[in-house]
Amino acid sequence: MTFSTLPTVFGDALAERGYAEPTAVQAAVLAPEALGRDLIVSAQTGSGKTVAFGLSLADDLLGSLAAPARTPLALIVAPTRELALQVSRELGWLYARAGARIATCVGGMDASKERRALRGGAHIVVGTPGRLRDHLERGALDLSSLRAVVLDEADEMLDMGFREDLEEILDATPEGRRTLLFSATMPKPIVALARRYQRDALRIATAGDDRGHGDIAFQAVTVSPAEIEAAAINLLRFHEAETAILFCATRDNVRRLHATLQERGFAVVALSGEHSQSERNQALQALRDRRARVCVATDVAARGIDLPSLSLVIHVEIPRDAETLQHRSGRTGRAGRKGTAVLIVPYPRRKRVESMLRGARINADWIEAPTPETIRARDRERLLSDLLQPAEYDDEDRALAQRLLAERSPEDIAAALVRAHRAAMPQPEDMIENTPEARRAAQQERHRPGFEDVMWFRLDIGRRQNADPRWLLPLLCRRGHITRNEVGAIRIGANETHFQVPRAIAGKFNAALARTANDDGDEESVRIEPSDGPREAARGNRNAKARKPRQGGPKARGGGQASRAAGARGRDGAKGSGRGRRQRPS
Template sequence: MPFSKLPTPLSEALAARGYAAPTPVQAAVLEPEAAGRDLIVSAQTGSGKTIAFGMAMAEALFVDGALPPPRALGALVIAPTRELALQVARELSWLYAKAGARIATCVGGMDASRERRALSHGAHIAVGTPGRLRDHLERGALDLSGLKVVVLDEADEMLDMGFREDLEEILDATPAERRTFLFSATMPKPIVALARRYQRDAHRIETISQDRGHGDIAYQAMTVSPSDIEHAVINLLRLHEAETAMLFCATRDNVRHLHASLVERGFGAVALSGEHSQNERNAALQALRDQRARVCVATDVAARGIDLPSLSLVVHVEIPRDAEVLQHRSGRTGRAGRKGTAVLIVPFPRRRRVEGLLRDAKINAEWISAPSPDDIRAADRERLIATLLEPIELDDEDRALGARLLAERSPEDLAAALVHAHRARLPQPEELVENSPAAHRAAQQEKHRPGFDDVVWFKMNIGRRQNADPRWILPLLCRRGHVTKSEVGAIRIGQTETFFQVPRNITAKFLDAIKRTADHEGGDEGAVLIVQSDGPPSGTRGDNPRSGPPPRARLSAAPGATPRAPGGAPRGARHQARPTHGAPRGPRGKGPR
């Protein structure tokens, strides 16, 4: 028996579900060296980690092969989003059903009074989001004094979403002798620090492949003209005709725009972003599961915790900000042995950046051309022939109607009408700009701005570490230098410095204004040092403030950096520096509860 080490109720539940053998992460938590210890587990999304920690916590929960009465809460599972928390609760429910376990859920968007009643009646396991669990703890509804196991699921995501303070308050209220399981796809420094503080002699389990991001995902990247991104998305959807596809955008505005465009063209699509209520999210997910919709357009944060077994295509409509986001997005497909495809849509000028991103993620992606209308029509023909030649069961009424049609039309006309009816339901493919070196050069020429043939480079003492972003740097330069937006050229952001262009014919005026507005002793935007430079250093990232939304900057800064506003900008630029959707909003505004 592959699960003979588990209590009988759990092994029977696994057998009833058709589990023949444990996945690598499940096998690792059952090894003798993991018994009775804290665990740090790095496992890819979709690797069976929920069942893994359900197995691991059984050792602490069962007494003499059975669960005791739920007088005190035995296990607590903390997840970053309500969708993931509810998914975890569903998985643990069937795993512990034969043991008679009571499982309580505590997530935002649900009836808090009902959750408090469930906790007061007793539960063996509670699953919830950090904010809602903290609320119940502070109200006295959540008693952690008898806790034996606490699980942090997707811990890196919780810290990224700003839940550190909530997690620390919850963990500080748990008994010192409890076991702590920390599951995280990545192990950045904040996760390591959290483990050191709250774990003792933790056993490390690493099951993520070092060769590439996910073994069951085929990665592809394709270059397109920046103006053709939306058309490329449409042609990808038409080429693959995936049972379920997920499209990732960076902002809720872009989600709204792309979703409306797809619906207008006849695609069955739903949208998920921070502006949607819980009821709207539930309706969208149900439409995907029922196949009433086949395309989901989402932001990174809104898609966390979503598990769609039929999802076979992920499209990165906007380039992920780093390798971790790339893998998390792509990990929504290729689960449980299924094959999936992840495609990055890359504007011509961003290819080098994406190549570096793929190297960081240790992913070997195939560079392909965008699907042409001819490619899509060829694929449509093959799918149509396969569909129409599938064996079907016919009754007498079907045959009678077929005979009547044959009496009116020839077999060739009837077959052509059937083909026409099938093809009429499909959205039309789009014509794309030619993907060639000449097209690349033409796209670069389109970016050239008149008046910037002769420029002078300047630099300022803030960069990515200080959350530099063209959206607030550009207004700051206009105020400090007494220039207009059209008089600022390319902006290139480095790690600790930012370089920008000013036309040579206004350099003297710009320098004079910079000196008069400087205030190096104060804490306002005048404290930002701006000086003339010989040019930008190699390796900086170019951000044209007129080429669309820039990549979202990390919300972090180095010690001793220039004073910042809450969103990362210097204090004088506070109104320009609001964090983008999905970033932490402050001590108590940290995403869904």
């Protein structure tokens, strides 16, 4: 099948964008049996479904686009700002020649400008559920003339708690309108929604049964829990993808990994619920124009990201379920392009990941984490390939080359070029060999000179209280009357932190702690006491899950402010509307 049967306005637009033939989902919605009907479409992200439903709406819209747009004829609802903006851009070029006016209504944008755009008339409205409901209740959005409504990624909208918003929006639409429901998965709530709001819907399933996404190569890497970040760094260096995205479970972990990668020299941006829409737009633009090559994001923040150059997805933290795995991985391997998705799996969680992969019908290759040696070998291959590519040189380039040859031998110049190339690349991380013997050896602490004989101490705060070595070290020095060089390894757990002090000064350190324990101030309220080490703490933590963690850590380290700011936003990133809507963590 080709696009030759489409009206010229669409055929020309698709040809300009390089579309030669329809994808499976596009061909399915254009089939004669699908024309004019309600549709339930099960299609993976990246399968071309935005163009699919854009073409499916053509018969409902084309005859009316020449007239001024008084009220919307089509409505597209998407779960996140990024996805809504992406859909608006796609429909913009698809319907440009047809003369369609498109309005976008998403949280985080100026609502008054959106209301003016709606009053000015729009044939197609694209938006997020919360903002569309706001405009509907304020009388700015009139759906009385609607001919078609599309729910894009409907499963995610229900999972994010948008059921009430969707029902209010759909209840305001005319009886005779078409309803197109697109969803990567079809859980029971989606089936119930379709039964209530659709009539004789045609079911279309284009997702493959053998694996989650045919254009994505899935891999899994087992590592020590302490080496997750090192594995992420080595995977980035090994693949050197044009664009890569790393998924974390929380905004705090996004912030931490973003800082780590920046420190290592990666061109990296971050996306999480704590970023404003302007900051998100700037981050995505940096990825599009190649000023940044790596993005660290939470699941919700990365919804709707469509970057043609994105070829690598790294699950730094394991997805909560198979559907999240599919949605995350679907950021790559889009529209026929190939991609790679890698799960970083701590040794104790391998069985859980294997079960998740089976549930998602994904055949993943279990591989070793890239070593510095394999990364350097790939670097040499890439450098040779780049330098031996055909190139054109102007007179200025050749004049400079002659000056260099007059001063140095060709071998020295080539070596200098190689050195400059290597210096610009982040250094790979040394990792534990993936054998039982190596893992047992790695459990024995590596001591720097002066720390052959140490004592462990414990603080009653950890990651959940924003513990960070940058402020823990000054605290230990102030409380224990020691220097930074007298503090050894620091192990930060969920609710407590362990650190080493040389045994020779442990008595003096403990005595100083006793003298400073009653000093005034938030930080002095932190309890510091001798410990048997982090392994004992790990066992203790499992038996003390009911213990309520300290809130915010010493002086909260900025965490409270971020939480309050996030709580002030609505689900679409806009300021809260006062209706007390449930907030989804991201």
